[in-house]
Amino acid sequence: MFRRVFKRFRRGHAERELDAEVRAYVDQLTEEKVAAGMGRDQARREALMELGGREQVKEAVRDVRFGVWLENLVKDFAYGARLLARSPGFTAVAVLTLALGMGPSLAIFSFVDGILLRSLPYPEPERMVQLFQTSLKDGREDVPVSPPNFVDWHERAQSFESLAAFASTSEVLTGGEPERVGTAVVTPKFFEVFGTRPVMGNTFELSPAKPGQTEVILSYGIWQRRFGGRKEIVGENILVGARPHTVIGVMPRGFVYPAGIEVWLPLVFEPGEMKERNSAYLDVVGRLKAGVSVDQAQAELSTIAAQLGLQYPESNRQFGARVVSLHDEMVRGVRPALGMLSSAVAFVLLIACVNVANLLLVRAVGRERDLAIRSALGAGRTRLMQQLLSEGFLLAVGGGLLGLLVAWLSLDALRQLSPVALPRLESVKLDARVTAFAFALMGLTTLIFGMAPAWQAAGFHASESLKEGTRATCGAARTRLRSVLVVTEIALSLVLLIGAGLVLRSLWSLLSTHPGFDSRNILTADLYLARGKFREHASKAQFAEALVERLSAIPGVETASLATHLPLGGTTMVYGFLVEGDMEAPTKEWAPDRGSEPLRSAGLRLVTPQYLHTLRIPVLRGRGLLTQDVSGRRDVMLVNQTMARKYWPGEDPIGKRIRIARGRTPAWCEIVGIVGDVRHDGLHVPPVPEMYVPLAQQSAHLFRVALRTTGNPASFAQAMREAVWSVDKDQPVTRVRTLQEVIGSSVGETRFYGVLLGVFATLALLLATFGIYSVMAYSVTQRTREIGIRLALGAPTAKVLNLVVGQGLRLAIIGIAVGIAGAAYATRWVEKLLHGVSRTDPATFAAVAGVLLVAVLAACWIPARRATRVDPLVALRHE
Amino acid sequence: MASSKTDLLQGTLDLLILRTLALAPNHGLGISRRIQQITKGTFDVKPGSLFPALHRLEEKGWLDAEWGESENNRKAKYYKLTRAGQRRLAQETREWERVALAIARALEAT
Numbered sequence: 001m002f003r004r005v006f007k008r009f010r011r012g013h014a015e016r017e018l019d020a021e022v023r024a025y026v027d028q029l030t031e032e033k034v035a036a037g038m039g040r041d042q043a044r045r046e047a048l049m050e051l052g053g054r055e056q057v058k059e060a061v062r063d064v065r066f067g068v069w070l071e072n073l074v075k076d077f078a079y080g081a082r083l084l085a086r087s088p089g090f091t092a093v094a095v096l097t098l099a100l101g102m103g104p105s106l107a108i109f110s111f112v113d114g115i116l117l118r119s120l121p122y123p124e125p126e127r128m129v130q131l132f133q134t135s136l137k138d139g140r141e142d143v144p145v146s147p148p149n150f151v152d153w154h155e156r157a158q159s160f161e162s163l164a165a166f167a168s169t170s171e172v173l174t175g176g177e178p179e180r181v182g183t184a185v186v187t188p189k190f191f192e193v194f195g196t197r198p199v200m201g202n203t204f205e206l207s208p209a210k211p212g213q214t215e216v217i218l219s220y221g222i223w224q225r226r227f228g229g230r231k232e233i234v235g236e237n238i239l240v241g242a243r244p245h246t247v248i249g250v251m252p253r254g255f256v257y258p259a260g261i262e263v264w265l266p267l268v269f270e271p272g273e274m275k276e277r278n279s280a281y282l283d284v285v286g287r288l289k290a291g292v293s294v295d296q297a298q299a300e301l302s303t304i305a306a307q308l309g310l311q312y313p314e315s316n317r318q319f320g321a322r323v324v325s326l327h328d329e330m331v332r333g334v335r336p337a338l339g340m341l342s343s344a345v346a347f348v349l350l351i352a353c354v355n356v357a358n359l360l361l362v363r364a365v366g367r368e369r370d371l372a373i374r375s376a377l378g379a380g381r382t383r384l385m386q387q388l389l390s391e392g393f394l395l396a397v398g399g400g401l402l403g404l405l406v407a408w409l410s411l412d413a414l415r416q417l418s419p420v421a422l423p424r425l426e427s428v429k430l431d432a433r434v435t436a437f438a439f440a441l442m443g444l445t446t447l448i449f450g451m452a453p454a455w456q457a458a459g460f461h462a463s464e465s466l467k468e469g470t471r472a473t474c475g476a477a478r479t480r481l482r483s484v485l486v487v488t489e490i491a492l493s494l495v496l497l498i499g500a501g502l503v504l505r506s507l508w509s510l511l512s513t514h515p516g517f518d519s520r521n522i523l524t525a526d527l528y529l530a531r532g533k534f535r536e537h538a539s540k541a542q543f544a545e546a547l548v549e550r551l552s553a554i555p556g557v558e559t560a561s562l563a564t565h566l567p568l569g570g571t572t573m574v575y576g577f578l579v580e581g582d583m584e585a586p587t588k589e590w591a592p593d594r595g596s597e598p599l600r601s602a603g604l605r606l607v608t609p610q611y612l613h614t615l616r617i618p619v620l621r622g623r624g625l626l627t628q629d630v631s632g633r634r635d636v637m638l639v640n641q642t643m644a645r646k647y648w649p650g651e652d653p654i655g656k657r658i659r660i661a662r663g664r665t666p667a668w669c670e671i672v673g674i675v676g677d678v679r680h681d682g683l684h685v686p687p688v689p690e691m692y693v694p695l696a697q698q699s700a701h702l703f704r705v706a707l708r709t710t711g712n713p714a715s716f717a718q719a720m721r722e723a724v725w726s727v728d729k730d731q732p733v734t735r736v737r738t739l740q741e742v743i744g745s746s747v748g749e750t751r752f753y754g755v756l757l758g759v760f761a762t763l764a765l766l767l768a769t770f771g772i773y774s775v776m777a778y779s780v781t782q783r784t785r786e787i788g789i790r791l792a793l794g795a796p797t798a799k800v801l802n803l804v805v806g807q808g809l810r811l812a813i814i815g816i817a818v819g820i821a822g823a824a825y826a827t828r829w830v831e832k833l834l835h836g837v838s839r840t841d842p843a844t845f846a847a848v849a850g851v852l853l854v855a856v857l858a859a860c861w862i863p864a865r866r867a868t869r870v871d872p873l874v875a876l877r878h879e
Numbered sequence: 880m881a882s883s884k885t886d887l888l889q890g891t892l893d894l895l896i897l898r899t900l901a902l903a904p905n906h907g908l909g910i911s912r913r914i915q916q917i918t919k920g921t922f923d924v925k926p927g928s929l930f931p932a933l934h935r936l937e938e939k940g941w942l943d944a945e946w947g948e949s950e951n952n953r954k955a956k957y958y959k960l961t962r963a964g965q966r967r968l969a970q971e972t973r974e975w976e977r978v979a980l981a982i983a984r985a986l987e988a989t
Contacts, residue, residue: 061931063931069938
């Protein structure tokens, strides 16, 4: 960086000098003519004419200077290339080291670029936002929106060019091979928000959808795959969810929002829904008007939410609103982790650079004479540095190209390994942007590893180095520099290894966290009941009951049950509820000193009675659900321990009644039992309040099946399907997985980062060990004479060993000390990924320090052994 | 002023400049006048060729430049020959003599 500043300063300086020089010439010429008798003005004019144009002269000089510089540069590269070719061993090691450093950096950069840096592939993506409700009570910031709230937002908000709501489900396409596809129901302005027009046909009419409307829009992918890419598809009818829908449009290739969706249907708000402000299930996206900022929209929406809170206090009081850039929201979860990975590869790169710097320093010793001669021949210090840096740049280019190859090869493996939840995975690729970054990296690394050796080497006084025996004085400074580099390497490796160690320990801890249920031997499947077929609650309840009967009858099945959500199976539905007793003061301000607010919310699960047994969730107090708890009887429910503690601290909730804000006529349910907590949202997320209501008493369109089997659950898949079809032959059975598989994907994220960090840390360790080895080996060679003398004088080999190893150990200890200090600071960046282990966990720190110490000792051992084998006679003659 | 314009090759100009400065340092206009003088008016080097040549020779390390005062007490940029420049001058002179001899022989040959 110094050099760049220096050069820019010089260029300005050179320009001024040139201008002054030309000016002086004109003045002198003028004086000459005046002295010869010409008038001053005439003289000046003639002088300028003879000059032939000031700018031309200056331009000619600039060209020449540039030409000479370029010529030098080419010569430097050619010379450098020749030198490198003459020492293939050194070149190979240096290039390989740089490749190991740059490869991971480029691979991670592909991820960072594709996910974080590239803007979304829609027109003016910076205007696209996502809207959420926020729960003012428990601080949740990503609560979905209810239809009436959405409609009010839509009517009142002025900040948006377009606003749309959607919900993802899936439906079965029949009429051909039955296939389940991701479906989204969307409001009319949906495609407008994304600024994407269909490649064929139209989007939904601008008027809100009416019940019974049966239009559908297809994705490009499914149009090609299932419908043969026929142009006549627009206007044809296809069967979606066993009902005919007319295809009115096809979206362009690559348009998939939300992720995994292939079919878009119009979103129909049933009249009853419009009264339920608490039925929150919609995602909302919008496009801001030109010139409106996200902050302005946020302010407006907060105001609207507050207005609604006053207008409908029972439902809306606890809800605020949040507007956030769509891109930011998509990548929010991943940003800290990517940042951490970037730091990790930066460390690896630094260590690689330090290694190469060391190698160059060693090499520079052999080049002393050559440099001295050049210096005597008139090469200035800058010129010498340019020569050495050109050589370094060639190494960097070699390493960079090899690194690109490594990154390219490993990108596929990385994509396979990465968790499904990684957003924008499709934009991660090795392309021109990454290649450009690679070249920038080549320049940067050249400066990093080349600067120190070049500066040192060029700082020679020619006369001194041509003499013999001056190594002692110059050597001391260089040895110190090398030692500093080694200590840096050790410290960096330590930090990286500690980070990796902590994350891996978290992984272990995560995998052994008790999730609150027994996940072994459970087979699951998803059942989506076709809306057309099952309209009445009674029909759904009947279906559920018959199904449970058939499933339980399968030989080998211990218990069978249904539930709307299974553990770790995705986001839950949150509903507000009223506690009996709140009704006492419906319009008065709630008293803050009571410590409770009029409206609370919890996650809702509809389950069959055997659910608790199937998953071995313990009943802590009261009773579980019984088969007698059906519609028409007393409405009952269970709550989990977290809910009991949160809303009835110090009291017993059993016997209390609450009314859940769901459906057209919510009834009062009595709490009859408390069950253990289950980590539903993820193993690392603490449990939230949850309610269990019998499926027979409230209804849903989507069930999951959970079967507890004796023996391998996967082998019961076909039997399960047959049981379902024996109740309804057209019922699709989808996502048949064991519960273990479902859980597996939840730890996928931590596993991904753990593996990557582990790989990088290992790489860093290897590089650092190699670096130490080469420094130690060189040091031994340096001291061959001294060692030979000691051996000749009768020193025991052990003492010689101690000498060498002791030197290495000293450096190691300093490095470890620095590294520990650094790690204690740096581990805050992996804190988000940690689980069950503190970020300054002493056991991890100690273990890593131990590993590094062992590595250093191993690296010193070989040179040390070699030292003891030195023949004293040979050594004494050694130069 | 020369009666006929004689073209100067770059290498020749370099040689003339180096020769001129071998005796004493000089500034741009001074060098031009001196070359005129010692070539008895054959070569009149214009600033458009002189300045690029001076700067190139400086970049290559054969000349050193320093600001000083000229004869009439004005500031001027003075060029002087470096040690490497001296060696270059000797080298180029030998080369020139070799070439001149060869051409002379060629012209005499029958």
